[in-house]
Amino acid sequence: MTSAQDHPQAGAQGKSPETGPITISLDAMGGDHGPAAVLAGAARAASRNAQLRLLIHGDTAALEPLMTQHADLASRVTLRHADRAVTMEDKPSQVMRHGKDTSMWSTIAALREGDAQAAVSCGNTGALMAVSMLQLRRMEGVSRPGIACLWPARGKHGFNIMLDVGADLKADAPDLLAYAIMGATYFRNGFNEPIPRVGLLNVGTEDHKGRAEIRAAHELIANCQETGRYEYVGFVEGNDIPAEHVDVVVTDGFTGNVALKTGEGTARLIGDFLREALRSNLIAGLGALLASRSIEKLRQRIDPRRVNGGVFLGLNGTVVKSHGSADETGVAAAIDLAAKLAQSGYRGRMAERLVIAAQAAQDAGKEGAAG
Amino acid sequence: MTSAQDHPQAGAQGKSPETGPITISLDAMGGDHGPAAVLAGAARAASRNAQLRLLIHGDTAALEPLMTQHADLASRVTLRHADRAVTMEDKPSQVMRHGKDTSMWSTIAALREGDAQAAVSCGNTGALMAVSMLQLRRMEGVSRPGIACLWPARGKHGFNIMLDVGADLKADAPDLLAYAIMGATYFRNGFNEPIPRVGLLNVGTEDHKGRAEIRAAHELIANCQETGRYEYVGFVEGNDIPAEHVDVVVTDGFTGNVALKTGEGTARLIGDFLREALRSNLIAGLGALLASRSIEKLRQRIDPRRVNGGVFLGLNGTVVKSHGSADETGVAAAIDLAAKLAQSGYRGRMAERLVIAAQAAQDAGKEGAAG
Numbered sequence: 028m029t030s031a032q033d034h035p036q037a038g039a040q041g042k043s044p045e046t047g048p049i050t051i052s053l054d055a056m057g058g059d060h061g062p063a064a065v066l067a068g069a070a071r072a073a074s075r076n077a078q079l080r081l082l083i084h085g086d087t088a089a090l091e092p093l094m095t096q097h098a099d100l101a102s103r104v105t106l107r108h109a110d111r112a113v114t115m116e117d118k119p120s121q122v123m124r125h126g127k128d129t130s131m132w133s134t135i136a137a138l139r140e141g142d143a144q145a146a147v148s149c150g151n152t153g154a155l156m157a158v159s160m161l162q163l164r165r166m167e168g169v170s171r172p173g174i175a176c177l178w179p180a181r182g183k184h185g186f187n188i189m190l191d192v193g194a195d196l197k198a199d200a201p202d203l204l205a206y207a208i209m210g211a212t213y214f215r216n217g218f219n220e221p222i223p224r225v226g227l228l229n230v231g232t233e234d235h236k237g238r239a240e241i242r243a244a245h246e247l248i249a250n251c252q253e254t255g256r257y258e259y260v261g262f263v264e265g266n267d268i269p270a271e272h273v274d275v276v277v278t279d280g281f282t283g284n285v286a287l288k289t290g291e292g293t294a295r296l297i298g299d300f301l302r303e304a305l306r307s308n309l310i311a312g313l314g315a316l317l318a319s320r321s322i323e324k325l326r327q328r329i330d331p332r333r334v335n336g337g338v339f340l341g342l343n344g345t346v347v348k349s350h351g352s353a354d355e356t357g358v359a360a361a362i363d364l365a366a367k368l369a370q371s372g373y374r375g376r377m378a379e380r381l382v383i384a385a386q387a388a389q390d391a392g393k394e395g396a397a398g
Numbered sequence: 399m400t401s402a403q404d405h406p407q408a409g410a411q412g413k414s415p416e417t418g419p420i421t422i423s424l425d426a427m428g429g430d431h432g433p434a435a436v437l438a439g440a441a442r443a444a445s446r447n448a449q450l451r452l453l454i455h456g457d458t459a460a461l462e463p464l465m466t467q468h469a470d471l472a473s474r475v476t477l478r479h480a481d482r483a484v485t486m487e488d489k490p491s492q493v494m495r496h497g498k499d500t501s502m503w504s505t506i507a508a509l510r511e512g513d514a515q516a517a518v519s520c521g522n523t524g525a526l527m528a529v530s531m532l533q534l535r536r537m538e539g540v541s542r543p544g545i546a547c548l549w550p551a552r553g554k555h556g557f558n559i560m561l562d563v564g565a566d567l568k569a570d571a572p573d574l575l576a577y578a579i580m581g582a583t584y585f586r587n588g589f590n591e592p593i594p595r596v597g598l599l600n601v602g603t604e605d606h607k608g609r610a611e612i613r614a615a616h617e618l619i620a621n622c623q624e625t626g627r628y629e630y631v632g633f634v635e636g637n638d639i640p641a642e643h644v645d646v647v648v649t650d651g652f653t654g655n656v657a658l659k660t661g662e663g664t665a666r667l668i669g670d671f672l673r674e675a676l677r678s679n680l681i682a683g684l685g686a687l688l689a690s691r692s693i694e695k696l697r698q699r700i701d702p703r704r705v706n707g708g709v710f711l712g713l714n715g716t717v718v719k720s721h722g723s724a725d726e727t728g729v730a731a732a733i734d735l736a737a738k739l740a741q742s743g744y745r746g747r748m749a750e751r752l753v754i755a756a757q758a759a760q761d762a763g764k765e766g767a768a769g
Binding site: 115116118179180181193196197228230233235237238264265266267268269270278280281282284285286287288289290291292293294295296297299300301304305307308310311313314315316317318319320321324 | 486487489550551552564567568599601604606608609635636637638639640641649651652653655656657658659660661662663664665666667668670671672675676678679681682684685686687688689690691692695
């Protein structure tokens with residue numbers, strides 16, 4: 028299915044993944060702003076990283092004219108044609124059965140076939156997860172893969188991570204344990220933090236709070252600290268997601284998705300209110316002008332587009348899901364993240380830990396049933 | 399149990415509740431900052447509202463010395479002794495069985511007995527809901543009462559409301575319908591908006607998204623627009639909670655609680671980042687000084703303490719739950735809200751609508767089972 032022509036960088040890849048070229052398989056279709064925004068984001072990411080190569084999937088009749096605006100990119104991009112694009116309305120089950128001619132399918136296929144080291148798509152999350160699961164398969168010990176997002180935070184790394192933020196709508200206790208292990212591995216490798224601190228999202232920090240599956244996960248996660256190489260800090264609440272005492276916040280995909288979008292919405296609301304307030308009179312406007320560099324720095328620190336990109340964890344391959352509404356900045360951030368992860372080799376010993384933990388969860392379940 | 403001495407204002411109450419004195423039953427114990435913060439908040443609320451009377455419950459040995467700092471309040475406050483306080487660790491079921499001597503119990507009992515028109519507590523939410531349900535009873539047609547919070551928003555009223563934010567951990571479709579009706583009634587009366595717009599919180603806006611109970615609620619809420627006197631705008635996402643196209647956001651108590659705290663945490667994080675950014679250099683500092691009045695206005699607009707106070711909906715009585723961590727400002731805001739609601743008579747026709755809607759939900763359930 029692929030040829031050297033399709034992927035001219037493959038042969039040139041060096042032995043050291045940290046310094047050699049890295050190829051990202053990129054879905055140009057399916058984002059709210061269309062392929063132009065995706066290509067602009069690709070160009071921006073490429074301008075920041077000389078090692079980056081891109082294998083871009085979509086309707087070449089639409090992509091080729093757009094590529095003329097990025098002439099400097101030509102030598103680093105390979106286009107691969109796909110007849111169709113997955114829409115936001117498509118059901119994952121339909122795409123799984125009838126989606127082989129879509130750009131999303133092709134994007135993940137290139138990863139499976141080794142033509143790229145990581146994949147990025149702005150498309151329909153459910154479909155992307157379904158297609159990724161089908162082609163890449165789940166890692167052993169994982170029944171529900173998760174999507175992890177970065178969250179601007181108070182700690183020394185500037186970010187916490189949270190998962191799941193929308194791969195699945197539900198999670199039982201063993202799933203939440205797997206999220207703890209996967210999240211800790213991602214954070215350890217992404218931020219050089221040997222023992223990340225894991226918290227479980229709940230409506231209170233007392234032991235008796237929350238739904239039954241959350242209380243069961245509370246015990247499981249506490250008991251697997253050694254295996255997972257994390258420190259468990261117990262229940263955390265919504266206001267703790269950016270807290271200094273936690274690195275990895277674990278929750279089910281429904282709650283995590285609502286929390287993520289609520290945080291983004293709040294940040295945008297406050298940004299707009301701030302702009303309004305500073306324009307409300309001349310003196311405030313002058314003050315804003317003087318403080319503009321600092322305010323811009325703040326804006327960058329909390330801009331959801333700059334921390335854009337959810338990482339699919341628990342699959343045999345690195346897939347980054349960008350927001351559907353991501354613009355050039357957001358797409359570039361997602362590509363940056365994919366490249367960084369592919370080079371870090373974060374999936375190293377995660378597989379082994381997941382198998383041990385899954386066994387522990389199963390044993391605990393049996394004990395619970397017997398007791 | 400009560401006497402004229404206990405409640406000297408009762409006889410003085412005028413015919414018009416909007417202008418006459420209003421008595422709030424206030425639990426002084428159980429907040430994170432202790433009774434001193436609660437009394438300070440009471441004093442602040444009283445200084446803003448000449449009609450306000452307070453019936454304050456707690457350990458009089460602790461309260462009386464504190465009251466000497468609020469001498470001007472003496473004529474408007476009645477203390478009622480309670481031996482114990484409910485703690486954040488107490489389980490609701492324990493408080494229901496063994497909590498008759500607590501300040502929380504006494505606070506709600508005064509409301510039930512007509513000694514006050516609304517009640518406020520900063521204590522343990524679960525226990526407060528349990529004690530309120532036991533003493534005040536649910537309204538007909540309500541199986542799960544909800545807690546509604548105010549959310550700073552873009553619309554003309556400056557606020558949206560969201561419920562449930564923590565009364566119950568679960569909600570099935572008929573519960574979500576009841577939240578829609580109760581939320582719309584609260585918004586209609588609180589903001590003079592004849593037909594509030596209701597949205598259902600989900601992880602996407604397409605019809606097929608979300609868990610089964612949410613998709614069932616989607617239909618129920620759409621079908622009860624006339625009965626409930628609201629306009630249903632469909633699914634909304636986390637970033638829509640402060641949106642202009644919705645007034646009332648409906649969700650289960652687990653998700654709502656996480657979203658509320660996530661929004662508060664994000665607002666606090668950005669506030670702290672802003673302060674840091676403005677102090678980072680001299681020019682920014684000068685700019686901040688010039689813009690300080692506008693920035694302060696913004697801070698007030700988004701300060702979670704100023705919008706503090708969740709309203710319990712679906713009970714035969716008005717109970718406002720303040721944050722456990724509420725300080726003087728937060729307690730005062732909760733008392734303001736309780737007074738405003740008690741005077742608005744918002745529970746008017748809500749009861750009738752709930753009964754009609756509960757019947758509709760039941761019929762839909764039967765049809766669903768038959769079809």
